Amino acid sequence: MKKISYSLIEEQEGKTWKPDDHISFVDLLADERYCGISYNEKEEVRGLLKKNPEFWKQRPLTERMKRVAADDVKFLLHIHQKMVRKLGPLSRWQLKLRGSLYCRCFCVDAGVYQDWPDLPGPPDEIEAELSELQEILSAVDVPPGKMGYIIGKKGASILRIKESCKADIFTGGAKGPPDKVFVIGIMKEVRKAEAMLRGRIGVRSM
Structure with a gap:
């Protein structure tokens, strides 16, 4: 949620935010807008953790x-x-x-989100035409290999x-289904990303 909030504020202030940009906790603390x-x-x-990934398991x-x-x-x-x-x-x-959509990425149960509340709709004070900014989640199945x-x-x-589609794209990895790629964004960009992902899936080894 930290990264989502930060990226939205950057966009709100007219700054460009790339999908893979990273904002660390230390950077946030140093930012005058938040702590300074x-x-x-x-x-x-952080330096110790880089040297030893098991650092926080120490007891x-x-x-x-x-x-x-x-x-x-x-x-x-x-x-x-x-x-x-x-x-x-x-x-x-x-x-x-976006927070609700991210949560769903790691709680997939055979493609069904059981007992999930409805996604939040746009508030009344937002003009109707802005509803096109409604974001969706797509889970693309990736065949073995x-x-x-x-x-x-x-x-x-x-x-x-990611750079072509202006959407958040990530794999399940260790925290979610390893055979899926998740895409979050407005519908037009998600559909574009799906097509590009399926194009990569269709690539054959030479």
């Missing part, structure tokens, strides 16, 4: 680990409140909608599709 503080200890922990937790984990919660709440205040009616609706064609060397293929 540096967090050296968090940077140090017992050190005092520094406890401080950093607690600060994540403390500062994120403050940042969230500031972000929400910056979002206009349209962006707040898009945040709710074809995911590599979707992703491409060092992620080049999927990045090209």
Whole structure:
């Protein structure tokens, strides 16, 4: 949700936001719009995590680990409140909608979303023609052995599709179904992405 909120604020302020742009917690803390503080200890922990991906599995937790984990919660709440205040009616609706769609990506049960509430519709104060900005979720099935064609060397293929379609595209990976690619965006861009993804699935090895 942090990335979604940040990207919506950037778009709202007329800035360009690319699908694979990354905003870290430390960057958010340093941003004058949200906190405007540096967090050296968090940077140090990030460095340790890069060296040892198992860093957070260490037990017992050190005092520094406890401080950093607690600060994540403390500062994120403050940042969230500031972000929400910056979002206009349209962006707040898009945040709710996109957040709901992201959640569904990792709760797929044979293609059915059981007991899910309806997706939020646009608020009354948004003009009717803006309803075309309604985003949808598409789950593209990928046959065994074809995911590599979707992703491409060092992620080049999927990045090209993202840049061409102005949609969020990601695989289930370790957190979701490994045989699906999810696409979130307005209908026109989602349909375009689906066609490009299926084109990659149809690629045959030479």
